[in-house]
Amino acid sequence: MNEPLQLELAKEAAAHGMWEEGDKILVAVSGGPDSMALLHMLHALSLEQGIKLVAAHVNHGFRAEESAFELEVVQTFAASLGVPCETIVMDLPTYIEENRLNLQAAAREKRYEFLYRTAAEHGATRIALAHHADDQAETVMMRLIRGAGLSGLSGMSSVRREKNVQLIRPLLRMNKSDLLRYCEEHEIPYCVDSSNLARYYFRNTVRLDIIPYLMQFNPQLPQSLQRLAEVAGAEDEWMEQQAGEWFSRIVRLEEGECQVECRELSGLHVALQRRLIKLILNYLSQDTENITYSAVETMRQAASPHAPATWRMDAAGGIRCLREYGVMRWVHTNARPVMASRYDYVIEQGSDDRIEAEPSGWSFRLDWLGTAAERPSSRMEAYFDVAALVFPLHVRNRVPGDRIHVLGLNGSKKVQDMFVDEKVPPSRRELYPLLCDGDGKLLWIPGIRRSAHALPGSGSTQVLRITALNE
Template identity: 55%
Template sequence: MDEWLSELTELAREEKLWSPGDTLVVAVSGGPDSMALLHLLHRLSAPERLTLVAAHVDHGFRGEESAREAETVRQYAAALGVPCESTFIDMPAYIEESRMNGQAASREKRYAYLHGIAHTYGASRIALAHHADDQAETVLMRIIRGTGLGGLAGIPISRFEKNVELIRPLLRKYKADILRYCDLWAVPYSHDSSNGHKHYFRNVVRLDILPYLSAHNPQFPQSLVRLAELAAAEDDWLAQETKAVYERHVLPYREGCQLNRKALLGLHVALQRRLIKLILSYIGLETETTSFESIETIRLAALESAATTWSFDAGGGIRFVREYDNLLFVRPSGEERPPDGYAYEAEEGTTSLLLPEAEGILTFEAMAASAAQRPGNRLEALFDADAIRYPLTIRNRRPGDRMAVLGLNGTKKVQDMFVDDRVAPSRREVLPIVVDANGLVLWIPGIRRSASAQITDSTRSVIRMKARFASDFTV
């Protein structure tokens, strides 16, 4: 086995590019890279027990030249004894119809065809002929356009797409080496004339920018490839760390997620940014196009100096909301609460009342005064049973609501009490208020009880009211 085969075999073991017995679809354009890949994999197919299928797409951009390429691919695959599937797509017409970018539209159609062939043949992997020079160009293009660590990682040697793994066995080989391989083994290939057209940004990078920079550093392409390898490893490690942080600190919240502000600030700034991006991705935002400015806006909103209640449109129907120390990432469901809110009656003798709008339940327990113990927290309150005027109404707040607060002279606006107790704005509209038959606010669970129906030495019987809320809806 020659050096190329031994290196490729070792790479396949190291990167788990395939397993013995796999069926591979080999994307073959007709250029030297893909024709060399087909030849290499054919040589490996017996020792590795691989079944190969060549797949070619004629995009219809170059007329007779494209047709000749397709025929070259079919003839060479036949000479190797490899089945070949090919198709013609009128890309100019599709681009005009779809208004898509030409390269993006071509990629979409090409990959759709390759996935279709993989499905037909039961192939678990699609082999692509990207090489080290492609990697260097990709990294440099992303640097020019602006990128982060993930972008510097460049083209991955393998990744899953639609339950099929895309593999790039030549990613560590340079173009010059591939051309020498084709000459050595008399592998036929075509020249794509569009590679010289400078209206494609990649061609400008390949023909002008890379050669200019390489004049200052002859090893510049190799430096870019090393940068991609380093960035890929570090990006993978950071991704794992971010996922672990997500599992520790992020909780579900209705149609999204919630995160404690101080938990976010306790992370290194690199993890803060990645965690925000991961949360947005998990709740359905296409984060590939999310700007650095959007991520940074959310991150800075968690600072102590930022507004304690604030919201921001993160795009894609996702809204970020800061409510004091709680950071919410929500996708509105489109269901709005009725304008009049909610209201339930509790007659004397009621033992429990479900409050779906508040995601909670209110219980009422009658007992002798001698058996009553002091409330354990602000989600419990004791009232003189004989001083309560029934029926009680349990509802959300109304404009002008006031309470005669225990320990204070006069009354206080419920709205002001919510602000003082840092009740999140989204919860102020659903938090239950217990009102007696005379319209007096008796209690706001978790906030305050009123001066009405207090327990005294003459109290004979007591009503203990207790509220319980869902874990993600505590006051």
């Protein structure tokens, strides 16, 4: 193997682990010089590398005669190499009109759908794409114009896993001119897509006008953009790894929800804060492409020590972001019902049961004592004079208008105001347990305050001790 480009391709494949001996590779072949050169090079390497090839070609149905000729050229060339070739003819114009889709986005969606399906049918573990260095430069410039961040500036990756296959780009370091020369030297037929000259495609405008104009100021601009992609790609990979480690370290996971302490999030470097938020969003939803930089910034700043203690916003992808005092929460809105369920657990006099208030996650232990031998050890414990209680008692969640006569205060106070004062997160308030007597009088907000009613004293002959456990 003395051909320089074949040697370069083999080195690139080895450097990125693009395939292993025995792998079957589906090669996406459009009929242009890039993909035809790729198929030829991979075929030349196949015996030495121990790989098997299948070619795949898509006729999108846009340019009737031209597209039919491209399909024939690809089939004939693949047959000359002894490579099986799978093709499909689509009616994309009708599909786009019926579904009102963007032309290029629809074409890409249907093309990749065919490639994934064909790879699965042939047992191919890799799909080889013919993107080259000039394509990479165009991609980076397009994303730069659109305002991309570091991830966008990293351009296309050499290897990326998607839908149980590896997408590989062995030509990503090769220039278009070298590939054209390779086709000429090896007498490889290829087609020129007339739509590549249509300036209503953004990529074509970048390739035909913007990059040539800017090369007046830097003749090496394409190479500079390629280097930018490599540098940004490596740094992006490192940043993503760091974000993943912090995700494992500080993010608490529940069904359809992620939680982070505000101080832990705001304590990270700003770059990591943004990465971590994006990682959380991607963890909760596959539909986060429309979440903007400003939305991520709003969420990041909401964790600041100077931000309001409670706050919420609806992001794209069905995700709601909330700040509840010291905790940031991201909740997928389809993960749980919006309205809390009502519950009411009854305590009969003399009952020695343990009450499990399951919707709230709390439980209560009951101890019937002769006298009050001690004071409550914490706000999670309360003593009551049994003779002063109206049974049955109830452990329930709040209802509108709930008030409590707080021990040590004159008059009553709204439970809602008590929750705000004690910084109970809004998401926990609807299910928070309250202890009431048989007349509906509120006796105790576990973990917060008790009422002045039924206090045990020296004359008490029986005392009820209730211990609350918040699991």
